[in-house]
Amino acid sequence: GQQVMQIPQYQHVQEGEDFTTYCNSSTTLSNIQWYKQRPGGHPVFLIQLVKSGEVKKQKRLTFQFGEAKKNSSLHITATQTTDVGTYFCDISGAGSYQLTFGKGTKLSVIP
Amino acid sequence: DAMVIQNPRYQVTQFGKPVTLSCSQTLNHNVMYWYQQKSSQAPKLLFHYYDKDFNNEADTPDNFQSRRPNTSFCFLDIRSPGLGDAAMYLCATSRGSKLAKNIQYFGAGTRLSVL
Numbered sequence: 211g212q213q214v215m216q217i218p219q220y221q222h223v224q225e226g227e228d229f230t231t232y233c234n235s236s237t238t239l240s241n242i243q244w245y246k247q248r249p250g251g252h253p254v255f256l257i258q259l260v261k262s263g264e265v266k267k268q269k270r271l272t273f274q275f276g277e278a279k280k281n282s283s284l285h286i287t288a289t290q291t292t293d294v295g296t297y298f299c300d301i302s303g304a305g306s307y308q309l310t311f312g313k314g315t316k317l318s319v320i321p
Numbered sequence: 322d323a324m325v326i327q328n329p330r331y332q333v334t335q336f337g338k339p340v341t342l343s344c345s346q347t348l349n350h351n352v353m354y355w356y357q358q359k360s361s362q363a364p365k366l367l368f369h370y371y372d373k374d375f376n377n378e379a380d381t382p383d384n385f386q387s388r389r390p391n392t393s394f395c396f397l398d399i400r401s402p403g404l405g406d407a408a409m410y411l412c413a414t415s416r417g418s419k420l421a422k423n424i425q426y427f428g429a430g431t432r433l434s435v436l
Contacts, residue, residue, distance in 0.1 A: 243423050252411055252427040253364065258420065298363060302423045307352065307376065309425060311363035 214301045216312030224320050229286040231315035233299035242282045243300040244273060245311070253298065256284075289319050324348050327412050327428035334402050335436050342397040342431045344412030352422055353395040355387060356411040358430075364411055370395060371417055399433075407435045 215234045223229050233242065241260045245253040257266055259275035259282060266273045272285045286293055296314040325346045334340040344353065351372050356364035368377045370389045384406070386398040399406055409432050413425040 241420055241423060252430050253413075253425075255424050255426065258424055260420065300423065307354070307369050307371070307422055308366040308378070309364065309423070314363060 214299060214310065214312045216299055216315060218315055219313060220316050220318070222318045222320060223289050225291060226288050229289050229293070229317055230283055231297050231299075231317075232281065232283050233301070233312050234281045235301055237280070239279050239301050240303045242275060243302070243309075244282075244284055245298045245300060245309075246295050247298065247314075248295040251295070286317075289317070291319050291321055293317060294319050325412055325414055325426050325428035327410075327431050329431060330429060331432050331434070333434045333436060334399075336404065337401045340399050340402055340433065342399075342410050342412075342433070344395045344397070344428055345393050346412075346414045346426075347393070348414055348426060349392060350414035350426070351392070351417045352415045353389060354413040354415070354425065355385075355395070355397045356413065356427075357406075358409045358411055367397070402433070402435045404435050407433055409433075 217232050221229055243258045244256040246256055247253045257273045262279050263277045264275040270287045274283045284297055296316045298311040298314045300309045300311050302310045328343050354369040355367045357367055358364040366378050367381045367385055368387055384400050388396045409430045411430045412428040415422045415425045
């Protein structure tokens, strides 16, 4: 099946610093989803990207889908302690019901 | 208001003693999923229902069964829990269309301990 590499695995930032996590696939994706899981919590859907080169923003979060639809990024501007958690990309395509998560990036924010 | 509700939040069972976890949803989604998540790992799909059609993942042990009596409810039965089955069990729902099924709404999970 499809595989995705998500980097970095861990990221520690000072509150107020920016943060970026990347997902890279060897194959062209039809769509990509991002989820956030807080410590002790459950995955929460953030965004779905479908179009080549798509950029979507949610407040301090910016999501990008690469022109070749093989990579994606999530960027957080000026992190806050509420941003702590693990961010997963999911590359499930049209034919799959199973979410195909990357290994996730665990974000820690130092106040 | 919670849209996908799992009960109980914490469940303790004994080795080999059957246990049932429940999930209900108010979203009227036609697809319901059960995932197992162990510490520091991504959720692993056990099975899903598309309406009444049950779809088992190839590597899901026979020890895990599921029932969906109606659109709103879905149950996970673990017939003989082993120590390796201790995990967080997550229920999720989605609509069944091409892109919408990749947008899943998770319940808060049931953390299962096996003694």
